[in-house]
Amino acid sequence: MVDSESFIDEKVAEIEAAIGDSNAVIALSGGVDSSTAAALAYEAIGDQLTPVYVDTGLMRKGETEEIEETFSYMESLRVVDARERFLDALSGITDPEEKRHAIGEGFIREFETVAREVDAQFLVQGTIYPDRIESEGTIKSHHNVGGLPEVVDFEGIVEPMRDLYKDEVREVARALDLEEVVSERMPFPGPGLAVRVLGEVTEEKLEVAREANHVVEEELEEHEPWQALAAVLGKATGVKGDNRVHGWVVAVRSVESRDGMTARAQKVDWATLQRIQSRITGENDTVSRVVYDVTHKPPATIEYE
Ligand code: XMP
Numbered sequence: 544m545v546d547s548e549s550f551i552d553e554k555v556a557e558i559e560a561a562i563g564d565s566n567a568v569i570a571l572s573g574g575v576d577s578s579t580a581a582a583l584a585y586e587a588i589g590d591q592l593t594p595v596y597v598d599t600g601l602m603r604k605g606e607t608e609e610i611e612e613t614f615s616y617m618e619s620l621r622v623v624d625a626r627e628r629f630l631d632a633l634s635g636i637t638d639p640e641e642k643r644h645a646i647g648e649g650f651i652r653e654f655e656t657v658a659r660e661v662d663a664q665f666l667v668q669g670t671i672y673p674d675r676i677e678s679e680g681t682i683k684s685h686h687n688v689g690g691l692p693e694v695v696d697f698e699g700i701v702e703p704m705r706d707l708y709k710d711e712v713r714e715v716a717r718a719l720d721l722e723e724v725v726s727e728r729m730p731f732p733g734p735g736l737a738v739r740v741l742g743e744v745t746e747e748k749l750e751v752a753r754e755a756n757h758v759v760e761e762e763l764e765e766h767e768p769w770q771a772l773a774a775v776l777g778k779a780t781g782v783k784g785d786n787r788v789h790g791w792v793v794a795v796r797s798v799e800s801r802d803g804m805t806a807r808a809q810k811v812d813w814a815t816l817q818r819i820q821s822r823i824t825g826e827n828d829t830v831s832r833v834v835y836d837v838t839h840k841p842p843a844t845i846e847y848e
Pocket of ligand 1: 730731732733734738770804840843844845846847848
């Protein structure tokens with residue numbers, strides 16, 4: 544475990560030295576990684592840093608508003624509404640890796656636009672150690688790592704947390720006085736809800752996933768999972784009122800882990816599972832079935848795509 548205070552001093556100095564009098568942008572996703580990287584970089588270079596939050600339409604319920612509030616102390620914060628552009632870019636794509644690429648490229652285009660506007664030569668990223676390991680192997684390409692330098696026209700990329708594990712990042716976040724909603728937040732993948740809807744990303748599936756993820760996070764909070772999520776799998780037959788319906792199947796997953804590289808499915812009590820089921824099917828007319836995923840990682844991954 545790193546010593547957070549000396550880590551912060553060291554990284555602030557390193558970021559200052561790397562960026563100098565230039566300007567930088569950082570992609571803010573609302574997760575603990577990018578928030579911590581942003582806070583570190585802001586401490587180092589102040590308003591020379593422009594944190595960019597791209598509203599992709601793939602984010603969790605209420606996330607955009609939370610970001611605006613949490614980072615309102617950074618005057619240079621930019622919130623970009625790119626929802627339509629991402630939906631268009633994802634249209635027709637069903638392959639998970641292609642989705643990641645489309646999203647990764649979309650992100651970079653949005654940043655480049657802002658970076659040009661603010662004349663930024665550097666990109667700061669919240670990449671952490673497990674992201675790099677998984678991208679080096681063949682497990683999955685993480686959109687915030689894989690292949691970016693080739694498409695980016697920045698002078699340099701700064702990754703202050705590239706050697707940290709998640710629990711170390713949380714320590715640093717607490718030491719930086721980041722709000723609890725950020726430092727204790729469950730991990731959320733960069734491609735967002737796009738990897739929690741199987742197959743093509745549509746507005747309808749996203750809406751189902753957004754609401755279901757909200758229910759799962761709320762209901763499982765006190766079980767303190769490392770990560771809990773809901774994914775829209777496909778359609779199956781059900782009965783609502785007097786009618787047979789062909790409704791969405793939502794999978795609920797809750798795991799314990801240290802770093803996301805391996806994970807164990809969490810043993811959740813029946814009453815909680817039934818409450819989750821009844822809220823998800825009750826709040827959304829188009830959901831006919833809820834299932835609980837009991838698979839560890841390996842053999843499954845944590846996300847569905
Ligand atoms: P998997 O599904 O590979 O997930 O077992 C391990 C951890 O990584 C997150 N994850 C991602 N994070 N970009 C990210 O920034 C991605 O493409 C991505 N895919 C998975 C996942 O949420 C879990 O915490």
